[in-house]
Amino acid sequence: MTDHALLLVNLGSPASTDVADVRRYLDQFLMDPYVIDLPWALRRLLVSLILRQRPAQSAHAYSSIWWPEGSPLIVISRQLQEAVRAHWPHGPVELAMRYGEPSLEGALRDLAARGVRRLTLAPLYPQFADSTTTTVIAEARRVIERFGLALEVCVLPPFYDQLEYLEALVESARPYLAGDFDHLLLSFHGIPERHIRKLVKRIDPHHDLSAASSRGVRPEVLALCYRSQCLRTAELFAERAGLRPEQWSVSFQSRLGRDKWIEPYTDARLDALARQGVKKLLVMCPAFVVDCIETLEEIGMRGREQFETASGGQLQLIPCLNSDARWAATLARLAERADGEL
Numbered sequence: 380m381t382d383h384a385l386l387l388v389n390l391g392s393p394a395s396t397d398v399a400d401v402r403r404y405l406d407q408f409l410m411d412p413y414v415i416d417l418p419w420a421l422r423r424l425l426v427s428l429i430l431r432q433r434p435a436q437s438a439h440a441y442s443s444i445w446w447p448e449g450s451p452l453i454v455i456s457r458q459l460q461e462a463v464r465a466h467w468p469h470g471p472v473e474l475a476m477r478y479g480e481p482s483l484e485g486a487l488r489d490l491a492a493r494g495v496r497r498l499t500l501a502p503l504y505p506q507f508a509d510s511t512t513t514t515v516i517a518e519a520r521r522v523i524e525r526f527g528l529a530l531e532v533c534v535l536p537p538f539y540d541q542l543e544y545l546e547a548l549v550e551s552a553r554p555y556l557a558g559d560f561d562h563l564l565l566s567f568h569g570i571p572e573r574h575i576r577k578l579v580k581r582i583d584p585h586h587d588l589s590a591a592s593s594r595g596v597r598p599e600v601l602a603l604c605y606r607s608q609c610l611r612t613a614e615l616f617a618e619r620a621g622l623r624p625e626q627w628s629v630s631f632q633s634r635l636g637r638d639k640w641i642e643p644y645t646d647a648r649l650d651a652l653a654r655q656g657v658k659k660l661l662v663m664c665p666a667f668v669v670d671c672i673e674t675l676e677e678i679g680m681r682g683r684e685q686f687e688t689a690s691g692g693q694l695q696l697i698p699c700l701n702s703d704a705r706w707a708a709t710l711a712r713l714a715e716r717a718d719g720e721l
Contacts, residue, residue, distance in 0.1 A: 382497060383497040384472070385472045385473070390476065392453050392672075393437075398434045405429070411510075413510050413514035440672060451675060452669055462706075467714070471495065483518050487530065488528065497531050499533055500534045501535040501714050506612065507539075509574055539608045543712060545619055548700065551705075552616075552697050556622075561657045562659075563661045564628055564662045566662055566663070567629065568664075569631035570605055570640065571639065574605070578604070588641060590610075609629065609665075628652075630645040630647075650685070658690060660695070662697065669699055670701060678696055683696070
């Protein structure tokens with residue numbers, strides 16, 4: 380055992396399905412300036428308005444997918460943590476959430492107190508966005524500076540185009556692709572277009588956020604454009620899975636508020652596929668490595684009901700990588716090569 384720890388970081392979950400716990404979680408999540416990028420006073424006003432009704436609605440959604448052991452995201456993330464431990468001989472493998480418990484602050488302070496001096500921080504997000512990767516790094520930096528933690532930290536970069544990750548993704552989907560299906564929809568989490576434009580405007584102010592492909596995107600833009608990275612993941616996945624162009628498409632889910640989010644929207648795409656006569660639809664969500672409310676409830680329940688009502692067919696949700704043995708080994712190898720700076 381050495382003092383080089385691996386810290387896996389996922390998004391987080393309410394402590395329970397009680398409305399009060401969901402409200403507390405949503406308040407922490409939505410008040411993150413990397414999630415809602417408004418000045419504090421405006422953000423506080425907007426979030427206060429959202430919290431009037433959203434906690435009860437979200438509590439109902441969480442209740443529909445909650446397991447006896449707790450939140451699926453937390454339970455599966457812990458299973459992944461255990462699976463990765465077998466492939467990380469350098470020190471402890473711990474788990475933290477950006478919002479809720481186990482907290483990122485608590486994990487960092489505990490590791491430092493245990494004598495850990497080297498740390499690989501692994502945000503569990505294949506594609507880069509300020510609202511996922513950047514906020515994890517910023518919070519880790521805040522905690523380390525505030526408490527004077529003697530930690531030498533490197534960060535796992537986004538791995539959306541890494542061969543080992545793509546191979547694990549293909550293998551996890553292969554049993555579903557081997558069956559009879561009409562179409563595969565790769566539904567990624569959406570973000571406001573504004574989040575991307577502010578990152579790439581100095582490099583390419585005319586970057587096309589409606590492009591159907593990532594081909595031709597300059598490398599320096601691709602490094603900052605979440606939408607282009609999602610398209611690249613989908614394209615490389617389809618190539619390795621041997622899918623024809625007409626067999627698959629991409630969409631973006633989970634939009635919130637009135638701002639323009641990246642398109643095409645998943646709910647609109649489900650209706651369009653139903654109108655096109657698709658009866659057997661597969662859906663996978665490669666922005667997530669662990670199943671959560673966005674996959675299990677938004678796609679697996681509401682999306683399924685929407686599509687099957689419109690088409691008279693069947694929607695099959697392909698599970699995320701979760702704690703798959705091949706994925707756990709892949710994640711450990713990716714972390715071994717991590718060279719990002721805090």
